[in-house]
Amino acid sequence: MKTLRADAQRSRERIVQAAETAFRRHGVEASLEAIAKDAGVGSATLHRHFRSRRELVEAVFRGSTNAVAAEATRLAAEQPPGPALFHWLQAVLRYTLANRGLATTLVPLPDENHEGYCGHDALSAAAEPLLVAAKSAGQVRADVTAVDVLSLVNAISLLADRDPGADAERLLGLAITGIAPSACAEQLGRAP
Amino acid sequence: MKTLRADAQRSRERIVQAAETAFRRHGVEASLEAIAKDAGVGSATLHRHFRSRRELVEAVFRGSTNAVAAEATRLAAEQPPGPALFHWLQAVLRYTLANRGLATTLVPLPDENHEGYCGHDALSAAAEPLLVAAKSAGQVRADVTAVDVLSLVNAISLLADRDPGADAERLLGLAITGIAPSACAEQLGRAP
DNA sequence: ACGGAAATGGGGTGTGCCCCCATTTATGGC
DNA sequence: GCCATAAATGGGGGCACACCCCATTTCCGT
Numbered sequence: 001m002k003t004l005r006a007d008a009q010r011s012r013e014r015i016v017q018a019a020e021t022a023f024r025r026h027g028v029e030a031s032l033e034a035i036a037k038d039a040g041v042g043s044a045t046l047h048r049h050f051r052s053r054r055e056l057v058e059a060v061f062r063g064s065t066n067a068v069a070a071e072a073t074r075l076a077a078e079q080p081p082g083p084a085l086f087h088w089l090q091a092v093l094r095y096t097l098a099n100r101g102l103a104t105t106l107v108p109l110p111d112e113n114h115e116g117y118c119g120h121d122a123l124s125a126a127a128e129p130l131l132v133a134a135k136s137a138g139q140v141r142a143d144v145t146a147v148d149v150l151s152l153v154n155a156i157s158l159l160a161d162r163d164p165g166a167d168a169e170r171l172l173g174l175a176i177t178g179i180a181p182s183a184c185a186e187q188l189g190r191a192p
Numbered sequence: 193m194k195t196l197r198a199d200a201q202r203s204r205e206r207i208v209q210a211a212e213t214a215f216r217r218h219g220v221e222a223s224l225e226a227i228a229k230d231a232g233v234g235s236a237t238l239h240r241h242f243r244s245r246r247e248l249v250e251a252v253f254r255g256s257t258n259a260v261a262a263e264a265t266r267l268a269a270e271q272p273p274g275p276a277l278f279h280w281l282q283a284v285l286r287y288t289l290a291n292r293g294l295a296t297t298l299v300p301l302p303d304e305n306h307e308g309y310c311g312h313d314a315l316s317a318a319a320e321p322l323l324v325a326a327k328s329a330g331q332v333r334a335d336v337t338a339v340d341v342l343s344l345v346n347a348i349s350l351l352a353d354r355d356p357g358a359d360a361e362r363l364l365g366l367a368i369t370g371i372a373p374s375a376c377a378e379q380l381g382r383a384p
Numbered sequence: 385a386c387g388g389a390a391a392t393g394g395g396g397t398g399t400g401c402c403c404c405c406a407t408t409t410a411t412g413g414c
Numbered sequence: 415g416c417c418a419t420a421a422a423t424g425g426g427g428g429c430a431c432a433c434c435c436c437a438t439t440t441c442c443g444t
Contacts, residue, residue, distance in 0.1 A: 005410060005421055033400060042424030047402060082372065107355045134372075144371050151351060151358055152367060158354070159347035163299045166343055175344060178370020179336050180274065180326075197390060197441060225431060234393030239433060385444100392439070399432085408423070414416085 012049050014039040019060050028057050028101030057105045058117055065106075065119045068095045069126035076130055082139030085130040086176060089153050092123060093172055096157035103157035123150055204241050206231040211252050220249050220293030249297045250309055257298075257311040260287045261318035268322055274331030277322040278368060281345050284315060285364055288349035295349035315342055 004012065018039035022030040032053065036046040050056040071091055075084040096103045106119045127146040134140040152175045160168040196204065210231035214222040224245065228238040242248040263283055267276040288295045298311045319338040326332040344367045352360040 007410065008422060011422080031400065032402095036424095042426095043401080044403070044424055044426095045422075048422080053401095086372075104354060107351070108357055110356070140372050141370075144366065148363065148366060149371060151355075151363055152348075152371075155347035155351035155363065156344075158350040159299070159343060162296060162350070163343075164302070165300055171340065171343055171347065174336065174340060175367040176371050178333075178372075179341060179344075179368050180278075180332050180370075199440065200391060203391080223431065224433095228393095234395095235432080236393055236395095236434070237391075240391080245432095386442105387444100388442100390439105390441075392437105394435105394437100396435080397433085399430105401429085401431105402427105404425105404427085406423105406425100408421105410421075411417105411419090413418095 008049075011039070011041050011045055015041060015046055015049060015056070016059050019056050023057070023060060023099070023101070028053070028099075028104065032056070054105050055116065057102070058119055061099065061102055061105075061119060062117060064095070064099075065122055068092055069122050072126040072130055076133065081130070081133035081137040085127075085134040085140065085149075088127070088130055089149060089172060089176070090169065092150070093153050093157060093168055096154070097160055097168055101161060103154055103161055106154055106157075120150065120154075200241075203231070203233050203237055207233060207238055207241060207248070208251050211248050215249070215252060215291070215293070220245070220291075220296065224248070246297050247308065249294070250311055253291065253294055253297075253311060254309060256287070256291075257314055260284055261314050264318040264322055268325065273322070273325035273329040277319075277326040277332065277341075280319070280322055281341060281364060281368070282361065284342070285345050285349060285360055288346070289352055289360055293353060295346055295353055298346055298349075312342065312346075 015035065018035045019030075022035045022038065032046055033043050035056075036043040039046070046056075050059065068091060072084075072088050075088050075091075078084070079087065096106060106123065108120050109116070109118050124146045127150055131140065131144070131146050131149065135142055135144075153172065156166075156168050156171045156175070159171070160166045207227065210227045211222070214227045214230065224238055225235050227248075228235040231238070238248075242251065260283060264276075264280050267280050267283075270276070271279065288298060298315065300312050301308070301310050316338045319342055323332065323336070323338050323341065327334055327336075345364065348358075348360050348363045348367070351363070352358045
């Protein structure tokens with residue numbers, strides 16, 4: 001990626017800033033035209049800088065997503081493996097809940113467009129060491145992957161986005177400890 | 193609800209039928225205008241019969257949603273309590289996965305508009321007896337509610353809608369049996 | 385068969401996404 | 415400092431869609 005011209009750089013920053021407040025007020029479905037106007041640029045300029053809404057959303061949340069990812073190493077240093085993982089998952093959940101609609105972009109890119117940044121990948125990578133540690137401490141089942149746990153958190157976030165009445169943290173707790181006592185776990189899996 | 197005039201009844205049915213095929217082809221975000229055209233009615237007519245997209249979606253899926261709900265009693269009769277519940281949850285999941293976007297309307301109505309039908313309520317009601325049976329057989333934790341389990345299924349469906357790469361049935365299995373062995377379940381809950 | 389109420393749909397309005405292209409602006413070599 | 419050139423810009427147009435107004439048509443009880 002070449003260096004942007006100075007004015008282009010300035011436009012880009014103003015767009016991201018306007019988008020940040022618009023997303024906070026109206027969720028990630030806020031009107032791109034309105035964002036462009038708030039930023040004092042034409043809509044064409046916005047579309048040249050960000051070819052899709054998703055690109056803009058990821059630019060806006062890139063910093064805070066990385067901060068949450070970084071939190072993983074802090075928790076890993078301060079707590080035993082199991083709680084470190086669980087508390088980090090809670091933190092991820094709270095982060096997505098605090099930003100209406102964010103969860104919809106914390107999902108792998110549909111086509112393998114490896115050009116761009118993807119928040120989902122950043123979080124998966126952060127989850128990996130926590131999960132490995134929790135597994136070798138015997139606190140988490142061996143067959144669970146980082147993508148699995150993030151997918152569950154993300155699924156719950158998506159639900160909470162649509163259903164404000166849902167108690168997302170409670171659901172996360174259920175998903176972690178399981179609805180069924182382990183006694184009957186083996187009974188599942190015989191397909192009907 | 194008064195009886196509709198015969199022509200109104202016909203219009204309504206043609207709209208629902210057109211919507212059904214449109215939803216199957218393009219998901220529940222299909223263009224309402226296109227549905228109206230396919231049905232051979234003006235868009236105003238569609239909007240008079242269905243004041244929101246959600247109303248139309250629920251009209252289209254009402255029958256099949258009720259069929260899935262009815263499946264619960266069949267399973268309850270044929271299988272022991274635990275498997276009956278789990279297999280029914282799998283059935284609900286498969287049903288929502290088979291109808292792209294359906295999950296977004298299987299969520300409680302935002303405001304307490306108790307006029308209309310709500311698929312979520314129908315399924316919750318169906319889950320209740322299965323859950324009670326599974327609990328008294330000691331196969332499911334006592335503190336779990338019907339809304340809890342449906343919420344988890346729904347959350348996973350929402351994720352799978354956005355991320356075709358997600359293995360929804362696997363995630364449901366994880367949520368049921370839990371990511372963590374029960375040994376460390378109690379460690380959760382000490383807030384950071 | 386007729387009169388009024390119910391139902392209809394063409395078309396208008398508003399909103400938003402996305403892009404074209406004539407014009408403006410920054411920049412690096414001179 | 416100046417200028418040539420490529421980068422960047424944004425007003426405005428095309429398009430798609432949701433939603434609604436209201437003049438007209440259609441049904442149905444009498």
